[in-house]
Amino acid sequence: MNRKHNFGAGPGILPESALQKAAADILNFNNSGMGVLEISHRSKDFEAVLQKAKSLVKELLKVPDTHEVLFVQGGASTQFAMVPMNLLKKKAAYIDEGAWSNKAIKEAKLFGEVSVLASSKDKNYSYMPKGYTIPTDCDYFHITSNETIHGTQVKEFPASPIPVVCDMSSDIFSRPVDVSKFDLIYAGAQKNMGPSGVTMVIIKKDIVGTHGKTLPTMLDYKTHLENDSLYNTPPVFGILVIMYTLEWLKSIGGVEGMQKINQQKFDLFYGEVDSNPMFVGTAAKEDRSPMNACFLLNDSSLDEEFLAMTKAAGIIGIKGHRSVGGFRASMYNALPLDSVKALVQVMKEFANVKA
Numbered sequence: 207m208n209r210k211h212n213f214g215a216g217p218g219i220l221p222e223s224a225l226q227k228a229a230a231d232i233l234n235f236n237n238s239g240m241g242v243l244e245i246s247h248r249s250k251d252f253e254a255v256l257q258k259a260k261s262l263v264k265e266l267l268k269v270p271d272t273h274e275v276l277f278v279q280g281g282a283s284t285q286f287a288m289v290p291m292n293l294l295k296k297k298a299a300y301i302d303e304g305a306w307s308n309k310a311i312k313e314a315k316l317f318g319e320v321s322v323l324a325s326s327k328d329k330n331y332s333y334m335p336k337g338y339t340i341p342t343d344c345d346y347f348h349i350t351s352n353e354t355i356h357g358t359q360v361k362e363f364p365a366s367p368i369p370v371v372c373d374m375s376s377d378i379f380s381r382p383v384d385v386s387k388f389d390l391i392y393a394g395a396q397k398n399m400g401p402s403g404v405t406m407v408i409i410k411k412d413i414v415g416t417h418g419k420t421l422p423t424m425l426d427y428k429t430h431l432e433n434d435s436l437y438n439t440p441p442v443f444g445i446l447v448i449m450y451t452l453e454w455l456k457s458i459g460g461v462e463g464m465q466k467i468n469q470q471k472f473d474l475f476y477g478e479v480d481s482n483p484m485f486v487g488t489a490a491k492e493d494r495s496p497m498n499a500c501f502l503l504n505d506s507s508l509d510e511e512f513l514a515m516t517k518a519a520g521i522i523g524i525k526g527h528r529s530v531g532g533f534r535a536s537m538y539n540a541l542p543l544d545s546v547k548a549l550v551q552v553m554k555e556f557a558n559v560k561a
């Protein structure tokens with residue numbers, strides 16, 4: 207099979223080896239004569255998958271013993287509500303960095319007061335707000351590490367006097383992070399980990415169950431912590447693919463090795479954007495994300511022609527989000543460097559044809 211150069215923003219490209227193993231397991235898991243989707247989630251075979259996936263997360267991100275890894279459902283969007291439901295007593299502090307943080311803010315307001323410390327809305331979220339002060343009178347501080355739609359990334363997390371909650375949906379496992387600095391990290395799987403339908407939460411155990419409220423059972427982190435993500439039927443297939451994706455990640459040098467490869471892809475791509483007179487990047491240089499690169503043709507009347515040329519080269523998924531326009535090249539972990547080379551080649555050719 208000829209795999210495409212898949213620059214899609216999400217669900218995104220996954221490692222081929224992980225897909226192959228998962229595909230085989232759907233038909234016959236551990237030579238049991240049954241597929242992985244047909245066995246009990248409480249069976250020994252699946253229990254081993256869950257524990258392996260969890261231990262790989264802990265190993266790769268060096269998760270300290272104070273924290274636990276949970277697999278839940280409902281996407282990162284459910285976390286937008288679950289976080290304030292569990293942690294917001296009176297007031298929470300948020301940064302308004304783009305479309306996703308906006309949605310998180312909207313949900314938090316359903317459960318209490320929200321103080322928006324800084325916003326980059328004035329420039330269509332093309333940069334990351336910086337230099338704000340995190341107040342001590344809030345229950346937690348929420349930040350989005352990578353704004354998928356606008357192509358910006360937090361390079362340095364601010365020191366915080368209060369618990370920190372981070373949406374890492376679109377750059378989890380792309381670089382090392384100091385998990386001990388976060389009380390809660392959440393990420394929908396479908397950008398860098400696995401299929402949609404499973405959401406990973408890394409939570410500091412001592413903040414679980416401190417809300418003093420009666421919450422719906424499934425929306426209380428306590429339920430998932432106490433039952434080791436097996437209160438109800440977990441997203442079995444998603445957890446399986448996460449396990450294989452993380453095995454692949456480990457084999458290429460973990461998050462440290464991955465960061466180096468992501469940096470190569472970033473340098474190659476932005477090197478072209480910055481030197482090719484036809485194109486311009488939309489994100490502020492210092493905040494550019496290695497995961498999602500947003501760029502425009504200086505002459506947008508050529509957009510369709512450029513898209514057609516990329517398509518002919520086997521490149522898909524680069525049409526920009528409607529709120530930014532132009533193009534977005536998502537370069538998630540599993541996207542090979544060769545795919546970025548292919549895109550850069552087309553950009554060069556396009557400039558030659560039009561010059």
Ligand SMILES: *Cc1c(COP(=O)(O)O)cnc(C)c1O
Nearest residue numbers: 281282283306352354375376394
């Ligand atoms: C994709 C994305 C989401 C939404 O994830 P769902 O799993 O679809 O709810 C939230 N935050 C960020 C940063 C994202 O990239």
